[in-house]
Amino acid sequence: MKIIKGGICAAKGFFASATEANIKYKDRTDMAMIFSKVPAISAGTYTTNLVKAAPVLWDRKITDSETYVNAIVINSGIANACTKDEGMEYCKMSAKKAADKLGVGESSTLLASTGVIGMQLPIDRICAGIESLSNSLEQSERAANEAAKAIMTTDTVSKEIAVEFEISGKPVKMGAMCKGSGMIHPNMCTMLGFITTDVNISKELLLKALRDDVVDTFNMISVDGDTSTNDSLIILANGLADNEKIVNENSEEYKIFKHNLNFVTTALSKMIAGDGEGATALFEVVVKGAKTKEAARTLAKSVVTSSLTKAAIFGHDANWGRILCALGYSGEKFDPDNMELYFESENGRILIYKDGVSVGFDEKEATKILSAKEVRAVVDLNMGDFDATAWGCDLTFDYIKINADYRS
Known part of the structure; x- marks a missing residue:
């Protein structure tokens, strides 16, 4: 496997575009489109x-069916959440507009929205945006970059990756982009994520691979403990x-596909966690030596979601008592008299x-170790053979500033 350029457009047959539709933002692109020239599972x-x-309800009905997909239309700024019948009608109108412009079926268009909850979409601007997006599709690194930027809200950087394997x-190529910075919490995290690949695989195994993978990637990140209304991967x-x-889940080919999917989703998960609103550091928690995989996951997530621990990371303070406290209230049993805790980063490792x-x-x-851009707490329980990793970020003054006036 090797990392390549091209983002969401890296795989054969995938195109992208971005446009300024003035949905909420007046000085930047805020709509994107992903398009496959042939129907995709x-x-x-x-x-x-x-x-x-509304777009979550729209998409789930399509992806849970045998319907093939050609396009995904994404807007930032307004979430189209808590919009009831009107919001669903706008989904239908958006899909119809895309279908007419692209020459595909209405049910082959997926939709995704992110932004303020409770506002109705300006459907005239959405439709105008879809027309612009349909006319400017490209299979290029530039188009992929622009699409990744267009789906951002409070993100400080765009997030994309692509790999090639055999x-x-x-x-075979796989490209991806995502957005996420605030309202991030496990099961799932708050984000929009899109992955394209030219692999030939059954729909059953594609779904299985994705659902098995998110348990240890996107479901293991947290910024602020809030689970969104719009999470979609x-x-x-x-x-x-x-x-x-x-077609065989026991085949070497399926294992290769899963391995590369995990590489991509892990990379995106860390990008989201490290770009938490106001964050100055990516905070990784590794729990080793647990009796079960689920216990390791629960313990790691308990630490990474602890506000007091996150504040200590911001202050570069090795306040280990907060980590022990978070482990202790996780609900999982362990022996605090038979475990070890380390801090590590590019600046070193310390027991x-x-x-x-x-x-x-x-x-x-x-x-010094906790002053790096990426810091890690390693907990060794010495109880078993299972481990898990969770990702988060520090809790800073800027998080409050960003979220106190998000709607304005």
Whole structure:
């Protein structure tokens, strides 16, 4: 496997575009389109929030069916959530506009929105945006970059990646982009994510791979503990790599596909966590030596979502008691007198706690380690063979500033 350029357009047959539709933002692009020149199979995972945005309901019906997909239309600025019948009608109108312009079926267009909850979409601007997007589709690195920028809200950087690997002697490519910065919490995290690949695979295995993967990637990140109404992760596979179709979950080809999918989603997950609103550092929590995989996940997420721990990371303070506290209220059983806690980063590694007590570490050395852009807490429970990793960020003054006046 190698990382390549091209983002969402890296795989054969995929195009993208972006446009300024003035949905909410007046000085930047705010709509994007992804298009496959041949019908693609799709799979999706969506928010666990009981309150689901109109595009989530629209997309889930399509990705859960045997319907092929050609296009995804995304807007930023307004979420089209809590908009009831009018919001669903606007989904239908948007899909029809895309279908007419692209010459595809109405049900082959997926939709995604992100932004302020409770506002109705300016459907005239949406439709004008779709027309512009349809007329400017390109298969290029530039188009992919622009699409990734257009779906941002409070993100400080665009997020994209592409890889190339081999299946059945054929080169296969996978590209992806996502957005997410605030209202991020596991199961799923708050984000919009899109993956395109030219692999030839059955719909059943595409869905299985995606759902199995998010458990250890997007479901393991948190910024602020809020689960959105709009979370969507969608993958399209158009088969143009012309590899022998993957239909056996026990095959080496399927394992290769899953490995590369995991690489892509892990990279995107870390991008989102590291770009948390106001964040100055990516905070990674690794739990090792747990009795079960689920226990390791629960413990890691408990630490990464702890506001007090996140504040300590912002202050470069090795306040290990907060981590022990978060582990202790996770609901999982472990022996605090038979575990170890380390902090590490590019600046070094230091043992903080062992067998029930602090080891008397050097505070200045710990502060130096915690001053890096990416810091890690490693918890070794010494109880079993399972591990899990969660990602988050520090909690800063700027998080309050950003969210206090988000609507304005």
